[in-house]
Amino acid sequence: MSDASSSKFLNRKQVNETLSRKITIALDAMGGDNAPVEICKGAYEACTQYEDIEIILTGDTKRINACLTPHERIHLQQASEIIDPDEHPANAIRKKKDSSLRVAMEMVRHGDAQGCISAGSTGAIVAGGVLVVGRIDGIDRPALGIPVPSTGNVSFMLDVGATVRCKPENLLQFALMGSVYSRKILGVENPQVKLLSNGSEDIKGDDTVLAARELIERQGALNFGGYIEGNEVFFGKADVIVCDGFNGNIALKLGEGLIQGLKSMLTDEVKNSLMAKAGILLLAPTVKKLLARFNYEKYGGTPLLGVKGAVLKAHGRSKSPAIVSAISAARKFIAEDGTEQINRDIER
Amino acid sequence: MSDASSSKFLNRKQVNETLSRKITIALDAMGGDNAPVEICKGAYEACTQYEDIEIILTGDTKRINACLTPHERIHLQQASEIIDPDEHPANAIRKKKDSSLRVAMEMVRHGDAQGCISAGSTGAIVAGGVLVVGRIDGIDRPALGIPVPSTGNVSFMLDVGATVRCKPENLLQFALMGSVYSRKILGVENPQVKLLSNGSEDIKGDDTVLAARELIERQGALNFGGYIEGNEVFFGKADVIVCDGFNGNIALKLGEGLIQGLKSMLTDEVKNSLMAKAGILLLAPTVKKLLARFNYEKYGGTPLLGVKGAVLKAHGRSKSPAIVSAISAARKFIAEDGTEQINRDIER
Numbered sequence: 001m002s003d004a005s006s007s008k009f010l011n012r013k014q015v016n017e018t019l020s021r022k023i024t025i026a027l028d029a030m031g032g033d034n035a036p037v038e039i040c041k042g043a044y045e046a047c048t049q050y051e052d053i054e055i056i057l058t059g060d061t062k063r064i065n066a067c068l069t070p071h072e073r074i075h076l077q078q079a080s081e082i083i084d085p086d087e088h089p090a091n092a093i094r095k096k097k098d099s100s101l102r103v104a105m106e107m108v109r110h111g112d113a114q115g116c117i118s119a120g121s122t123g124a125i126v127a128g129g130v131l132v133v134g135r136i137d138g139i140d141r142p143a144l145g146i147p148v149p150s151t152g153n154v155s156f157m158l159d160v161g162a163t164v165r166c167k168p169e170n171l172l173q174f175a176l177m178g179s180v181y182s183r184k185i186l187g188v189e190n191p192q193v194k195l196l197s198n199g200s201e202d203i204k205g206d207d208t209v210l211a212a213r214e215l216i217e218r219q220g221a222l223n224f225g226g227y228i229e230g231n232e233v234f235f236g237k238a239d240v241i242v243c244d245g246f247n248g249n250i251a252l253k254l255g256e257g258l259i260q261g262l263k264s265m266l267t268d269e270v271k272n273s274l275m276a277k278a279g280i281l282l283l284a285p286t287v288k289k290l291l292a293r294f295n296y297e298k299y300g301g302t303p304l305l306g307v308k309g310a311v312l313k314a315h316g317r318s319k320s321p322a323i324v325s326a327i328s329a330a331r332k333f334i335a336e337d338g339t340e341q342i343n344r345d346i347e348r
Numbered sequence: 349m350s351d352a353s354s355s356k357f358l359n360r361k362q363v364n365e366t367l368s369r370k371i372t373i374a375l376d377a378m379g380g381d382n383a384p385v386e387i388c389k390g391a392y393e394a395c396t397q398y399e400d401i402e403i404i405l406t407g408d409t410k411r412i413n414a415c416l417t418p419h420e421r422i423h424l425q426q427a428s429e430i431i432d433p434d435e436h437p438a439n440a441i442r443k444k445k446d447s448s449l450r451v452a453m454e455m456v457r458h459g460d461a462q463g464c465i466s467a468g469s470t471g472a473i474v475a476g477g478v479l480v481v482g483r484i485d486g487i488d489r490p491a492l493g494i495p496v497p498s499t500g501n502v503s504f505m506l507d508v509g510a511t512v513r514c515k516p517e518n519l520l521q522f523a524l525m526g527s528v529y530s531r532k533i534l535g536v537e538n539p540q541v542k543l544l545s546n547g548s549e550d551i552k553g554d555d556t557v558l559a560a561r562e563l564i565e566r567q568g569a570l571n572f573g574g575y576i577e578g579n580e581v582f583f584g585k586a587d588v589i590v591c592d593g594f595n596g597n598i599a600l601k602l603g604e605g606l607i608q609g610l611k612s613m614l615t616d617e618v619k620n621s622l623m624a625k626a627g628i629l630l631l632a633p634t635v636k637k638l639l640a641r642f643n644y645e646k647y648g649g650t651p652l653l654g655v656k657g658a659v660l661k662a663h664g665r666s667k668s669p670a671i672v673s674a675i676s677a678a679r680k681f682i683a684e685d686g687t688e689q690i691n692r693d694i695e696r
Binding site for chain 2: 250
């Protein structure tokens with residue numbers, strides 16, 4: 001049996017062919033605060049932008065048709081249910097078999113799409129990734145990764161919320177997956193991986209992080225740089241930053257909130273000074289450019305790594321530009337065959 | 349036996365007397381990046397500012413005398429050793445009996461000072477707090493707390509690095525101590541306490557945070573508001589924010605680093621625009637005012653709660669203004685008798 005046929009995943013030849021043929025992405029039309037209007041708008045815009053993609057919108061076709069600008073490469077797949085953000089994720093995925101999210105994920109499972117995207121409940125996307133799409137052999141828990149803006153290079157941080165509390169083995173697997181993603185998707189030649197901890201000295205870290213450090217060092221396959229502290233995260237001091245989903249979620253949201261808070265405090269302060277008002281006007285384009293680095297609409301999709309397909313979470317508040325970015329990220333992940341790349345590295 | 353004599357701590361009458369008599373603070377002259385020069389300078393400045401304090405500088409008296417401006421309320425206590433930041437904290441405290449930090453803590457233990465301050469190794473201060481000064485009965489682990497700047501009221505966050513990984517019971521005790529501190533020292537009438545978590549819904553949280561939530565609710569003595577998410581931390585959405593020392597340390601440093609990163613990115617962007625340069629000039633006083641809210645020199649000392657005395661950690665990079673702030677915070681903590689307040693609440 002050839003290497004190609006023995007794998008559920010594409011081989012290098014097929015990967016090269018991928019870019020020249022259609023990439024099919026299932027898109028949950030009902031997930032997120034602005035569904036289905038902004039999701040449909042994003043799907044249309046992405047199709048006009050990328051000629052090699054086909055999009056299957058899953059959800060209530062009546063509601064979708066009411067707001068969708070038709071496009072020859074946009075198809076609809078009826079799904080009568082919606083998973084609410086406050087439902088128990090795994091239960092919702094199991095019970096709501098005809099939900100827009102589950103239907104999108106079933107398409108990936110059955111090979112009708114190479115990837116899927118949802119702006120719906122993070123928990124349900126993670127649960128669906130594991131229960132419907134399925135884990136890659138050798139990966140016990142999946143991880144959500146995001147690019148972190150910084151003064152230097154962009155760092156890739158994972159997990160930011162898929163696996164709330166991790167064993168050391170999970171952190172090792174995240175490190176391996178993050179390294180592959182950084183190399184293959186972000187184009188970093190020999191990505192340096194660091195563990196997020198409460199200090200840079202060897203004696204720092206809680207039990208899990210300490211054990212993960214030992215595991216990664218013993219495993220030996222990674223360009224491992226030890227610990228990274230919170231204050232170094234935004235200075236590009238690692239290509240891959242590894243943490244558990246609890247810490248990662250808090251860190252991600254803390255950064256988001258601090259920027260919002262600073263904006264709000266600045267607005268307050270500026271009110272009382274004419275000079276400051278003039279300053280803000282002159283500085284506005286620069287600040288806008290700066291804040292764009294932190295704009296989730298730019299990176300759009302957060303990949304769920306460790307599952308058998310390109311599964312991406314779009315921000316819950318996504319408008320059409322964020323959906324276009326998520327589609328663009330999924331397209332790249334599929335074209336570069338991210339899943340198979342991770343699969344190979346884990347097998348090794 | 350009267351209430352006063354049966355307690356190792358001051359009673360209310362004595363507390364009231366405290367402000368009219370001298371407050372004695374032992375100050376580690378050798379701890380921190382700018383020791384002993386800036387520490388001595390800070391001690392002198394504080395003494396000119398506050399007439400009710402006496403300061404005992406601990407360390408190499410030769411080196412101290414070389415840079416100290418004499419003051420009648422500044423005294424010296426020889427200590428021949430220094431604890432380095434990279435030493436194992438507990439070992440260093442145990443072995444270096446004549447270190448400037450240990451000598452300062454011994455003064456608190458023996459009642460020669462009501463409080464002590466160090467800008468040295470956080471780990472050694474925590475270890476010394478537990479091993480030398482001693483824990484309050486009913487408190488298993490101490491916590492470092494800091495005021496968090498926000499758009500609204502200041503929140504008090506603990507633990508930011510004393511107890512790296514916590515049991516649910518520790519988080520309950522932190523909640524109780526934080527509530528007392530907020531009420532008695534920060535003057536918040538009925539402080540609302542929240543647990544830092546990865547989401548606001550009840551199903552969120554890792555096992556420890558979930559169990560702590562149940563414990564706090566069952567205990568029933570606190571004004572408990574459930575979970576707080578990372579993005580709400582800088583919006584004054586809780587008076588007291590409780591987390592373990594691992595998360596708290598990462599969160600604290602992440603905030604520090606993000607502000608530094610933003611400053612550095614802004615400087616980079618501004619370089620290329622004359623308009624932006626003019627804007628920065630006009631906006632400078634406002635931005636300075638805004639960033640002052642995040643300046644550790646203003647709050648200076650971080651109290652180590654849960655030990656039998658006022659033990660404060662000053663920032664490692666402290667210059668004299670930060671030392672003055674730390675002395676001011678210690679003075680207030682002693683005058684309000686923070687330790688006894690916590691002691692009473694815990695007993696109850």
